[in-house]
Amino acid sequence: MDLSPIWLTLKLAAITTLLLLVAGLPLAWWLSKGRSFFKTIIEALITMPLVLPPSVLGFYLLLAFSPQHGVGKWLEHTFNVQFVFSFQGLVLASFIYSMPFMIGPIKSALQQLPASLAQASYTLGKTPWQTFKQVLVPNIKPSLLTAMVLTFAHTLGEFGVVLMIGGNIPGVTRVASIAVYDSVERMDYASANTYSLILFGITFLMVMCVFVFNKYHAKSPLE
């Protein structure tokens, strides 16, 4: 039984969650403050993966980062980096595809905090960054955990987008969801069942952890 798809999936989910946390926190903060047409466009783009077929996103990423075309060609020539059929391509696709799962809950939580919290901090002489770090983020911990778990779990279950940009290369891009599909194609139901059970177990445990941790903080554990 080859367990490399499971490890690869966990590695991909961990890296994607970490990267999205670092990039998503400031972005969600920016989006939570006021409204403008530009922000609406950015928000719509971030939300697109929720409604767009994964294969469509994967197709455009494949075109954009293909070594034969524009950006992909430039990246390969300048930095010797190739996103198509590589692990970094999976990370990029997952980053884009899971963005709404990280940014949505954080933005909502920040918007639900009373405006007077940040205002009180400003009157004490604190900068917006100090306020964000010491007042706002510590008070949205349950939503932060929810966002991280949703992002991680969503990355575990990605199929279409990773298949399009990464293909099915064992040890490199063959993640668990693709391994399940591949096993079923080969009529190897035992392997498909093992991969599926492991994925089911991990996601169930994670969601349970969120429910337990957020029990005292949120009305609904996934809010």
Add this chain to the structure above:
Amino acid sequence: MISVTIEKKLKLYQGRQVLSVKRQFEAGSVTKIYGPSGAGKTTLLKVLAGLVTPEKGLITVDDTTWLNTYAGINLSPQKRKSGFVFQDYALFPNMTVLQHLEYATEDKGWINHLLQLGKLDKLTDHKPAHLSGGQQQRLAILRALAIKPKVLLMDEPFSALDPEMKTELIAGLKKVFTELNATALIVSHNPQELDGWADGELYIAN
């Protein structure tokens, strides 16, 4: 001396109205602000703190211009550093009583003095969720005083206190205000609350 001339449009359910204030406040004075709900009392305090910007206005504190909409001057709330007591207290749920004060100042002696003034010295490790309404309100007042402000803006600061505690706290605050030579603007709905303390009144009408 604080000199205020402002005009700020208010968005109300019934329509729009303009908050117009032209007034001077002596240094070290205490002014009671009162008037009907929705007249703009809280907005006035927020304009003074730099949290809300009026359409037109000029605010000077001693020799410093805080706001001059005609010259494009608008000091940030961080630079104005006015002590602000919010009507909803705006306490930080993640911080204990002591952490609230340490967030505002590093002066340990001043922190201890304030804790005794607000009778919170036995509750330093309590978070707001584990404080009563009156204790929360006192913490909000102490936090505003922690930065030793020259201007204090207080929005209904005594509404949750019992009469005995209120009398005791006001007596303590009088001393602190004198010590800091702070100019205070206090929004209050209680007609007798500031009797014998406030030097002046400002009525804001609808």
